[in-house]
Amino acid sequence: MALRIFGDSISGNCLKVKWVADFLRIPYVWTETSVVNAQTRTPQFLTLNPAGQVPLIILEDGRPLAQSNAIMLHLADGSALIPADAYERARMLEWLFWEQYSHEPYVAVARFQMRYMGKTRQEIGERIYERGAAALKRMDDALAGGGFLVGDAASLADVALVAYTRVAHEGGFDLSAYPAVKAWVARVETALGIV
Amino acid sequence: MALRIFGDSISGNCLKVKWVADFLRIPYVWTETSVVNAQTRTPQFLTLNPAGQVPLIILEDGRPLAQSNAIMLHLADGSALIPADAYERARMLEWLFWEQYSHEPYVAVARFQMRYMGKTRQEIGERIYERGAAALKRMDDALAGGGFLVGDAASLADVALVAYTRVAHEGGFDLSAYPAVKAWVARVETALGIV
Numbered sequence: 457m458a459l460r461i462f463g464d465s466i467s468g469n470c471l472k473v474k475w476v477a478d479f480l481r482i483p484y485v486w487t488e489t490s491v492v493n494a495q496t497r498t499p500q501f502l503t504l505n506p507a508g509q510v511p512l513i514i515l516e517d518g519r520p521l522a523q524s525n526a527i528m529l530h531l532a533d534g535s536a537l538i539p540a541d542a543y544e545r546a547r548m549l550e551w552l553f554w555e556q557y558s559h560e561p562y563v564a565v566a567r568f569q570m571r572y573m574g575k576t577r578q579e580i581g582e583r584i585y586e587r588g589a590a591a592l593k594r595m596d597d598a599l600a601g602g603g604f605l606v607g608d609a610a611s612l613a614d615v616a617l618v619a620y621t622r623v624a625h626e627g628g629f630d631l632s633a634y635p636a637v638k639a640w641v642a643r644v645e646t647a648l649g650i651v
Numbered sequence: 652m653a654l655r656i657f658g659d660s661i662s663g664n665c666l667k668v669k670w671v672a673d674f675l676r677i678p679y680v681w682t683e684t685s686v687v688n689a690q691t692r693t694p695q696f697l698t699l700n701p702a703g704q705v706p707l708i709i710l711e712d713g714r715p716l717a718q719s720n721a722i723m724l725h726l727a728d729g730s731a732l733i734p735a736d737a738y739e740r741a742r743m744l745e746w747l748f749w750e751q752y753s754h755e756p757y758v759a760v761a762r763f764q765m766r767y768m769g770k771t772r773q774e775i776g777e778r779i780y781e782r783g784a785a786a787l788k789r790m791d792d793a794l795a796g797g798g799f800l801v802g803d804a805a806s807l808a809d810v811a812l813v814a815y816t817r818v819a820h821e822g823g824f825d826l827s828a829y830p831a832v833k834a835w836v837a838r839v840e841t842a843l844g845i846v
Contacts (some may be wrong), residue, residue, distance in 0.1 A: 547723075550721040
């Protein structure tokens with residue numbers, strides 16, 4: 457059995473997994489699974505992932521694995537997307553955890569609410585925009601010298617953070633206020649072959 | 652220079668790092684850094700961690716590392732707290748990311764708001780309690796058979812999740828509704844020597 461990915465194509469978290477598999481030429485079968493249509497909440501799906509979230513992968517041997525960043529780390533083990541140096545690897549992990557705690561809950565949530573739930577900025581609330589702006593500002597500072605988030609090449613830190621940053625405008629964020637981030641998005645898309 | 656840990660003793664995220672260092676007998680110097688008193692927002696601290704968060708460690712060679720789970724993974728590299736099996740390691744990472752996204756923002760935030768900011772359950776809001784209860788329920792199901800979250804021994808998954816689960820009652824959660832979790836907390840405390 458080939459690797460199976462349950463994912464929602466509108467979800468940056470799911471696209472992370474697709475991009476890594478594509479970049480590393482890992483064959484997979486994609487099963488489109490809609491969050492909005494509650495396909496992650498069916499009894500069958502909850503058996504595979506009790507957290508009721510995509511992405512979820514089923515390994516060749518039938519065992520499941522969830523959480524976008526954990527999946528990427530597993531698929532990319534031993535590849536160039538994970539720095540060989542222990543400190544750089546630790547910094548990459550620092551960005552991965554920061555992404556899920558301090559970036560995704562604001563930048564991704566604003567986009568989901570605005571683009572897919574039809575909410576206005578006022579309905580979404582200024583707290584989300586303040587925190588999302590703080591996250592983008594932090595990235596802009598870190599990327600001021602060009603390059604990638606960790607080391608000299610694209611790593612999983614860039615994959616994780618580009619996923620929702622590149623579509624931040626769909627949630628009402630203006631990336632032109634973060635020129636280093638904007639240039640980095642283009643670099644990462646090129647490096648990973650993301651279209 | 653010994654390892655230096657900047658941490659707030661009331662923060663479960665910071666205690667995770669302390670417990671791992673203590674368990675692995677890694678010498679360190681602890682610098683108490685109060686979140687409530689904004690000691691994580693001073694210009695000096697922001698130079699070390701632009702995210703303005705504890706825990707933060709300064710490695711022996713002077714390089715900084717943030718994010719509790721990334722720090723634990725770095726300190727515990729090669730130890731028994733990280734499963735040797737690739738799939739078990741991946742599942743451990745799944746729990747670490749889930750903890751920061753689906754547990755900490757509810758269980759830890761309710762505790763911080765109630766115990767340290769003096770808010771009532773009503774002021775904290777039912778959404779926090781619903782999501783926190785869902786997280787504790789998921790853990791209770793996963794731990795119904797006893798043991799630890801991954802494999803046969805305590806791993807970083809248990810360290811990460813016990814940190815705020817053991818003090819969930821300080822945020823208004825009643826752990827007696829989750830008997831498997833309650834028994835697991837005692838097991839993890841014993842295994843790690845947490846008092």
